[in-house]
Amino acid sequence: xxxxxxxxxxxxxxxxxNVVNEINNVLLSNHYQADIIVVxxxxxxxxxxxxxxxxxxSLNLPINLGIGGAVQxxxxxxxxxxxxxxxxxxxxxxxPAEELPKLINAALDNKFDVVIGSRFISKQGFQxxxxxxFGINYFKRLNRILVGVDILDSTSGFRLINRKALEIVxxxxxxxxxxPESIIMYSLANLRIGEVAVEMKERTNGVSSIGxxxxxxxxxxVSLAILFTFVRIKFKSK
Numbered sequence: 001x002x003x004x005x006x007x008x009x010x011x012x013x014x015x016x017x018n019v020v021n022e023i024n025n026v027l028l029s030n031h032y033q034a035d036i037i038v039v040x041x042x043x044x045x046x047x048x049x050x051x052x053x054x055x056x057x058s059l060n061l062p063i064n065l066g067i068g069g070a071v072q073x074x075x076x077x078x079x080x081x082x083x084x085x086x087x088x089x090x091x092x093x094x095x096p097a098e099e100l101p102k103l104i105n106a107a108l109d110n111k112f113d114v115v116i117g118s119r120f121i122s123k124q125g126f127q128x129x130x131x132x133x134f135g136i137n138y139f140k141r142l143n144r145i146l147v148g149v150d151i152l153d154s155t156s157g158f159r160l161i162n163r164k165a166l167e168i169v170x171x172x173x174x175x176x177x178x179x180p181e182s183i184i185m186y187s188l189a190n191l192r193i194g195e196v197a198v199e200m201k202e203r204t205n206g207v208s209s210i211g212x213x214x215x216x217x218x219x220x221x222v223s224l225a226i227l228f229t230f231v232r233i234k235f236k237s238k
Contacts, residue, residue, distance in 0.1 A: 003034035003104070004083040006074030008067055009091035010041040013050055020054045022097040023089070030101055037077055038091070041070040067157075068175035075173065079166040087160045095158040099198040103160040106196040113165050113191035116151060117158035121197035135219050139180045142223065146230050147187035152195060154180045165191055174225060177218065181225050188233045 005023055009016050020036055027034045036056035040048050042064040051058040059073060071088055078086040087103060089095045095117065103115045120136070139154040157179055161169070168189055174181040186193055 001033065001084045001108070002082065003032055004074070004078035004081075004086045005034055005036045005100075006071060006078065006086055006088050007036060007038045007056075007091045008041060008070035008074065008088075009038055009043065009047050009051070010064070010067075010070070011043045011045045011047060012091040013043070013045040013047050015093045016047055016091050017050055017054060019089070019091055019093055019097070020051070020056050023100070024055050026097040026100050032104070035083075037074050039070045039074045041065060041067075066175055068173055068178040071178065072169060072173040075161075075166055075169045079163065079170050083163075083166075085160055085162050086166055088157055090157055094200050094202070096199065096201060099158070102196045102198055103158070106194055107160050107162065110194055111192065112160075112194035113162050114186050114193045115160040116153060116156050116193065116195045117198035117200075118151075118153035118156060118195040119198060119200045120152040121195060122199070124197075124199045138219060139222070139226075142226060143180075143183055143187070146226070147184060149183070149187050149193060151183055151193065154183055158198060158200070164189075174229070177222050177225075180222050181229050184226050184229050185233065188230070 007019060016038065020038065023036050038051045038054070038056045038058050040051060040058060040060045042061050048060050059077060061070065061073065065073070075086055085107065087100065099117060103117055106112060106115045136153060136155050140151060143149050143151055143154060165186060168185060169182065183193065
């Protein structure tokens, strides 16, 4: 099995070297056949220079596409180069590399098409802010209403997908906050989605793009996107 570890990075000069080195150590110790693919989303700091000197494949976008565009770039690369699985991880250090085997084992043992690393199963490690947890619970209920699945951590960006899911996201992938919306896409495509307990860390550097004030707007905007995606796919299939 060949794995692509996709790390989107925008102005991550303080953390990206540690993230890539830690992933490489885990890949080496577990004898995985894998490549790290860092997608530099037109950073204005020294991210591009740093990743060019790291043990990874560096993809440098000429313009800033945002998180969805950067991740989809990695997915396209993985699909076109024949990887069996793609694993998305953040470039800010929130997703510990030592948790990677949990996602891989869950996919292989349970034949999941999508595996989401959830911080809310064991409730250990960084649990995010109260406002963001409220939003995550809201999306859990919305997913249950629309597609009948219960995902505890629908905003988690620590996830694995196989080639069946890769084919879907290569055709279309949400641009701004893609994780909740993509669950609707996977569910309506009848993919098997699983969750596995992981411990996440608080970001080591930088500031989240979704603060407490922006959380309400985020919930409204993503809710509309989820509903439009649900209607679009439902009508397309008829």
